[in-house]
Amino acid sequence: MHTETTSHALLEVIALDAADAEAAAAGGADRLEVVSDMASDGLTPSVATVKEIAAATDLPQRVMLRANAGFQTGRDELRRLAEAASELADAGAEGFVFGFLDAEASLDEEAVLELIEATSLPWTFHRAIDNSLDPAEVWSTVNALPRLDAVLTAGAAGGVAAGMDVLLGREPSHRLLVGGGLKLDHLDRLYDAGVRGFHIGSAARSGWDRPVEAEKVRLWRDRLDTLAG
Numbered sequence: 001m002h003t004e005t006t007s008h009a010l011l012e013v014i015a016l017d018a019a020d021a022e023a024a025a026a027g028g029a030d031r032l033e034v035v036s037d038m039a040s041d042g043l044t045p046s047v048a049t050v051k052e053i054a055a056a057t058d059l060p061q062r063v064m065l066r067a068n069a070g071f072q073t074g075r076d077e078l079r080r081l082a083e084a085a086s087e088l089a090d091a092g093a094e095g096f097v098f099g100f101l102d103a104e105a106s107l108d109e110e111a112v113l114e115l116i117e118a119t120s121l122p123w124t125f126h127r128a129i130d131n132s133l134d135p136a137e138v139w140s141t142v143n144a145l146p147r148l149d150a151v152l153t154a155g156a157a158g159g160v161a162a163g164m165d166v167l168l169g170r171e172p173s174h175r176l177l178v179g180g181g182l183k184l185d186h187l188d189r190l191y192d193a194g195v196r197g198f199h200i201g202s203a204a205r206s207g208w209d210r211p212v213e214a215e216k217v218r219l220w221r222d223r224l225d226t227l228a229g
Helices: 018-027 045-057 075-091 109-117 128-131 136-144 160-169 184-192 214-228
Strands: 010-015 031-034 061-064 097-098 123-125 150-151 176-179 197-200
Touching: 010 018, 010 214, 018 045, 018 136, 031 184, 045 061, 045 075, 061 075, 061 160, 061 197, 075 097, 075 109, 097 109, 097 160, 123 214, 128 150, 150 160, 160 184, 184 214, 197 214
Parallel strands: 010 031, 010 197, 031 061, 061 097, 097 123, 123 150, 150 176, 176 197
Antiparallel strands: none
16 A cells, blocks of 8 residues: 555544543543443443533544444334434534444445434444455445545454454555554554554553543554654
């Protein structure tokens, strides 16, 4: 991969509450992914949580729209998520995170388009891509959809270590946001390949029952700043 990229890297940190958000900001994060219930890999947070985070920090909040632990959804769920999107935008969401697959593990474009139409904000297509039958096709399709500005991917369902070759082989894009088992020692190869978007969750804390630690986030910020020269 050999196209020009900007030097500054985006560092996005998962936040469950205002305390997480404050610690992420103190550590040098650029953006938050706001979720609830990490036992289900991240579901839609409450409006109250988004309001509390907005009061605690001015970091942009990219808020999850997801009602179950899988990647499929139905009409009733979509209706509830669309309603939630409006309320969450009013509460302080800067954008959203969502993505759906059908029963054959192909992109559920109809469901995705319904949420796109429910909000005028930018959005991230999340790691449903890594669990799809044809990730390359999903990448191509979602990159043509309105207001998409990030695709969160590890390159494989098993995480960044398993998906590294896929990530290194993908054409650089400002929309590529790498996360899912991302470790500090992955950064050099990814940065050298042109990746400028990085997403961390468990790496920012001592466990999902523990808060984000500013010192852990700072390790990532400092490493990325060093790579940027």
